[in-house]
Amino acid sequence: MTSPNDSNKNNNSANNEAGNNTSEKQNGMLASILERASKSGIGRKKSTRSPVESAVAKDMADIHSNPTKLRLAFLGGGSFGTAMANLAARNGCDATLWVRNKRTVKAMAKTQTNKKYLPGYKLDDRLKYSHDLAATVKDKDIIFIAVPGLAFRETVKNIAPLISGQSIVSLTKGMEKDTFAMMSDIIKEVLPEVNFGVMSGPNLAIEIMKNMPSATVIASESEPLRHAVQAALHSAFFRVFASDDVRGVELGGALKNIYAIAMGMAAAYEVGENTKAMILTRALAEMSRFGVEEGANPLTFLGLSGVGDLYATCSSELSRNYRIGNMLGRGMSIDAAVKKLGQTAEGVNTIQQVHEKATKAGIYMPITHALYAVIYEDKAALGVALHLMEAGFRSDVEFVMAHDHSNAALTAHMKNSSNSAKDNTKDDAKSKNSDADK
Ligand SMILES: NC(=O)C1=CN([C@@H]2O[C@H](COP(=O)(O)OP(=O)(O)OC[C@H]3O[C@@H](n4cnc5c(N)ncnc54)[C@H](O)[C@@H]3O)[C@@H](O)[C@H]2O)C=CC1
Ligand SMILES: O=C(CO)COP(=O)(O)O
Structure with missing residues (x-):
């Protein structure tokens, strides 16, 4: 040894x-204030433990x-x-x-x-x-x-x-x-x-x-x-x-890597804050839905290992998973991106595992499946994203209001209406063509 x-x-x-630049100096200052505070006990709760x-x-x-x-x-x-x-x-x-x-x-x-x-x-x-x-x-x-x-x-x-x-x-x-x-x-x-x-x-x-x-x-x-x-x-x-909740904490850490890749990719397309917020919260919905199927407590995903890690990893270029997504969004292949990174990005494997598991178990994981289609089935990212936006109606937090028959019925109704509208358009076009033929 x-x-x-x-x-x-x-x-x-x-x-x-990094200590040579200003932001590093600020970090150093913050660190020294915190160290002094912790030594002197400033800010410590005096109440009975x-x-x-x-x-x-x-x-x-x-x-x-x-x-x-x-x-x-x-x-x-x-x-x-x-x-x-x-x-x-x-x-x-x-x-x-x-x-x-x-x-x-x-x-x-x-x-x-x-x-x-x-x-x-x-x-x-x-x-x-x-x-x-x-x-x-x-x-x-x-x-x-x-x-x-x-x-x-x-x-x-x-x-x-x-x-x-x-x-x-x-x-x-x-x-x-x-x-x-x-x-x-x-x-x-x-x-x-x-x-x-x-x-x-x-x-x-x-x-x-x-x-x-x-x-x-x-x-x-x-x-x-x-x-x-x-x-x-x-x-x-x-x-x-x-x-x-070992399962919940561990799944939080593994699953968030999938969405960090999605967010890095979205950032390459210069999406706005609304879009980022939507990805983040729908990612959380997927994570907790999957977690529950795997025996985790959904509330764990509201903690540091869930939403906390999801936020950090989806917001920072320090995250290797985010960087992989960003390179993919800029047109690089997955193999080239992994090679360029040269460090561990667990999400690359996790997407495949979760896609497969969710498909087999029938767990609704649209963002994961969409990423899988882009990365491993060579589907065009924008088309896949549009398809995601057109997906059916869902409840916001399904542990508050379950995704039930009313959502499903509305989705089916809207699909039927849009199909019949499309059919009508086709019929109109056909009859216009046949009028023109006359
Ligand atoms: N870097 C970070 O900010 C964080 C990383 N993690 C997790 O920690 C785990 C390790 O990641 P990093 O340290 O970041 O990876 P890294 O890419 O920085 O380093 C991986 C290390 O593992 C070693 N290694 C690879 N295969 C090995 C083997 N068969 N036997 C022994 N050593 C082997 C490599 O030589 C290298 O030293 C990952 O699951 C990651 O998700 C968790 C929290 C934060
Ligand atoms: O897990 C991490 C931060 O909590 C590190 O994320 P990356 O593996 O994407 O760098």
Whole structure:
């Protein structure tokens, strides 16, 4: 295991390249105000805490004053694994980041930066790096997995023989190819005895590295695990909320990638704010409809891991899924866009999985099907969008007023009227032609 303390520290002054511009200075100022505020307790609620809040606060105080208390492994040296490992190390946890490439590990320990995925951001001195998987997961309390969805099963299988009581938390927002398994399904399948959770929320890694205030959700049926994750990662810049709806939280993180691609594509067509709002809210309707079919609580989609992450990812060019959509909207092929991105964009696979699953299960997912038609069936985007707009009548929030026979009846009625209007037009044209023939 390589600790930065063992390494050449001449690079400690690694430049934060973004720090040279004004907006970065403002971010730095905001961060320092928040840090001072959190140290002095300004803004903290003085009211009596509930027993659970007190327990968490006590855990956090212990953990923050005793760095060796929580021992954490982070598997996956991309932007998110690195950002989360850095948060934990900064909070005083014993945090090790596992990266599969030995040379990358050496370079990270030496420069204390992740040059490929988070260039210019200095990582905490206390963060450890390793390419030795067994040594990394041994004697840890929690193993966080942040590899792409397509590599998740392989990673869980690799650590399976090394598990002796550690809990596992998935940070991955993908779905397995062809099986439609979520990451929690894979953990349950490969390690049925293990305590697990999933963490998801509006967490663009670069913004977290810039100390921009952010929040996330840890979902687990295990209360101690939820508390441990909250205590380990919580800071003045990063709030960790809790849920016991694992399915809902995990689906929120995976499904929003589909709509970030749709929004990136819409942005390429320079649509207005009304259109963006329509896409966002109808996306939320699709997500919660699909979620309910999969056993999630629809209200979860109103939280950070649902509408929160949907908003962040659909609004930002920092989102790789949004960028893929934008490149597609500018006429690039999916293969070319994925190659140009060079990073993980889970939505590319998730569209295919959800399209297939929803088709089989008869779940109404018009935006997903439309995207699938554009990306994988080479249909023209504008024609597909127009078709979407002409789709039948629906209720707004179907958990308030169900999509029932009255909507369906109105749709059928309008279709019939428009068909007979078309027939009349055709008849008129025919009779005009036959008049002309006369
Ligand atoms: N980057 C972000 O802002 C956020 C990402 N996530 C999720 O985290 C997951 C990981 O994404 P990123 O870190 O952004 O990806 P990334 O594209 O930045 O990096 C992926 C990392 O995984 C490694 N990797 C790939 N296959 C592997 C394997 N078989 N074994 C071990 N390592 C392997 C790569 O070498 C690379 O270090 C994704 O599911 C993503 O949706 C979640 C929240 C935010
Ligand atoms: O999940 C994310 C932010 O919450 C990151 O989104 P992308 O994977 O699209 O970059």
